[in-house]
Amino acid sequence: MTRFEVLILGNSSATPMYGRHPTAQIINYNEQLFLVDCGEGTQMQLFRYGIRSNKINHIFISHLHGDHYLGLVGLLSSQHLMGRQADLHLYGPAALKEILDLQFKHSDTRLRYALIFHPTNPEHEDLLLETPMLKVRSFPLRHRIACTGFRFDEGRRSATLKAEEVERLRIPTPYLKLLKKGIDYLGADGTVYPAKDLTFPAPASRSYAYCSDTVLTDAYFDAIREVDLLYHESTFLHEMVDRAKETFHTTALEAAQVAQIVQARKLLLGHFSARYKDLQPLLDESRAVFANTVLSEEGKWFLV
Amino acid sequence: MTRFEVLILGNSSATPMYGRHPTAQIINYNEQLFLVDCGEGTQMQLFRYGIRSNKINHIFISHLHGDHYLGLVGLLSSQHLMGRQADLHLYGPAALKEILDLQFKHSDTRLRYALIFHPTNPEHEDLLLETPMLKVRSFPLRHRIACTGFRFDEGRRSATLKAEEVERLRIPTPYLKLLKKGIDYLGADGTVYPAKDLTFPAPASRSYAYCSDTVLTDAYFDAIREVDLLYHESTFLHEMVDRAKETFHTTALEAAQVAQIVQARKLLLGHFSARYKDLQPLLDESRAVFANTVLSEEGKWFLV
Known part of the structure; x- marks a missing residue:
């Protein structure tokens, strides 16, 4: 099966503590690497977990909190x-370009490679990237400053051939591709060999959504509906819901509620406040509402 | 003896590798903490080595390479x-303020404490900070962009009293301070009690200089003369001296030569290129010219 996994590089909220790092993650889709957010220390974390940074061709930044x-x-x-010589595509708030330009100017840096900047839309859902096998969209979240989430959708997957059947019937090679696409084979004698009899059905397409940071609102529910894996920030325990509202964050209980409403298959919690040394209470709180919850752990890969 | 030590938080040059971090160090003078340079990940390194960031009241930035x-x-x-509520003094190139302001603007951050910015002078030596017991100066280095080094000089230290002698002679308490400053005590009967007989001489004042990054030039030798501890960048082995010149860096051999010429007591090498996994050859090269060389190791304190 085509690889589709998420590696957590940082699971901390704003103040890094207890060896936890600020937010960053790698999406590996079929050995294409996508970096989502890039908190301080990400390059060291990439090195630590054996990810070759030059394999990353697309970077997505949700918002401009440090x-x-x-x-x-x-x-x-x-x-x-x-x-590096390969192009690098960067997606993020428009002001990010201004910040990078100023820093490169004062360090007298002229990049050897093309950094192609794509400003994200803080108001509307937007298709950022489309390859034959993957679509990446941004969608607005509601945070103290403009912030977007990202959704990764796998394209339609192929059916797989029933190898023995196909061989027995001696179906010519050029037709195998068509069969996988659901097109029946017509024999020279007019016999119809239905594709559905000669293939196993295509597995469902997988999807991943990334929500960090946001206050609880139904505004982004449509954008993340029915994803297989939902990463959702859970900065606080629900006993601190007032603080969560104030700072435009969510609680573990709210993250679970979102996962339940949008019918996610699995929930991955992250962006933990420095006040929690032990994260188990956040997990327990979420699982009470949405059983299939896991904690994002740095250095760990999660299957989509 | 009053504490005067340097903690290395990062000893790597531009590309962090092998768990080495970009440049940052803490100077502890009598439990006052000074941060010199602040590469990516410094806040995590401070946490790792048990340094409370809120104890730092002065930060010095040499130049604007990332x-x-x-x-x-x-x-x-x-x-x-x-x-944090205490004032924080920041010393660095003028453009640093512009970069910080832009980032704070876009993250909508209004600091709760006063950040007091002092632009450094890239052309001339400058006194940045003076307390009764410590002076900090900046001095120009020669790098690809404007860059300064920093020198920490301890004020004149007091002599210590020969306690038994002083007690035997029943010298009144108010005069003890004067004795320590070298002022003789005149007895009521006109007898002169020479300060030098009643005190141990004041230990020499200590000094530390920080040189990173720079190409070899005699322009900064006067500024770092006779320091007790000299931190000097040594990005390359001398076999790469051409590359060092090109990139405005120095080799381990050149660092040793500088230490020898300015009559430093001890040399601390740092800012190692990512090409060196093993640092021993850099140490060997320097020691061949200047025996009292050590490698800066992350997490280690060095006495001034």
Whole structure:
């Protein structure tokens, strides 16, 4: 099966503590690497977990709070110093470009590779990237400053051939591709060999959504409906819901509620406040509402 | 003896590798903490080595290459989030203020504490800070962009009393301070009690100089003359001296030569290129010219 996994590089909210790092994650889809957010220290975390930064061709930044992007200039500079030549696509709030330009200007850095900037839309859902097998969209979240989430949708997957049947009937090779697409084979004698008899049905397409940071609102529910894996921030326990509202964050209980409403298959909690040394209470709180919850752990891969 | 030590938080040059971090160090003078440079990840390194960031009241930034300052916004933001109220003095190139202001603007951050910015002079030596017991100066280095080093000089130290002698002679308490300053005590009967007989001589004042990054030039030798501990960058082995010149860096051999010429007591090497996994050859090369060389190791305190 085509690889579709998420590696957590940082699970901390704004103040990094207890060896936890600010937000960053790698999406690996079929050995294409996507970086989502890039908190301070991301380049060191990538090194630590054996990810080759030069394999990343697309970087998505949700918003301009430091814990989500302060590692970016360092990562881009290191790519430059290590001789990167491939284009690098960067998606994020428009002002990010201004910040990078100012820092590159004062460090007298002229990148050796093309950094192609795509401003994200803080108001509307937007298709950012489309390849034959993957679509990436941004959608607005509601935070203290403009912030978007990201959704990764796998394209339609192929059926797989029933190898023995196909061989027995000696169906010519050029027709096998068509069969996988659901097109019946017509024999020279007029016999119809239905594709559905000669293939196993295509597995369902998988999807991943990333929500960080946001206050609870139904505004983004449509954008993340029925994803297989939902990463949702859960900065606080619900006993601190007032503080969550004030700071435009969500509680573990609210994250569970979102997962339940949008019918996610699995929920991945993250963006934990520095006040929690032990994260078990956050997990317990979420599981009481949405059983299939896991904690994002740094260095761990999660299947979509 | 009054504490005067340097803690290495990062010893890597631009590209962090092998668990090495970009440049940052803490100077502890008599439990006052000074941060010198603040590469990406410094706040995590401070946490790791048990340094309380809110004890730092002065931060010095040498120049605007990312590996020397990209951890600053994160550190300043975390201080804000953790409720800092004390003033924080920041010394660095004028453009640093512009970069911070832009980042704070876009993250909608209004610091709760006063951040007092002091632009450094890239052309001339400058006295940045003077307390009764410590002076900090900046001095120009020669790098690809404007860069300064920093020198920490301890004030004149007091002599210590020969307690038994002083007691035997029943010298009145108010005169003890004067004796320590070298002023003789005149007895009521006109007898002169020479201060030098009643005190141990004041230990020499100590000094520390920080040189990163720079190409070899005699322009800064006067500024670092006769320091007790000299931190000097040594990005490359001397076999790469051409590359060092090109990138405005120095080799381990050149660092040793500088230490020898300025008559430093001890040399601390740092800012190692990512090409060196093993640092022993850099140490060997320096020791061949200047025996009292040590490698800066992350997490280790060095006495001045």
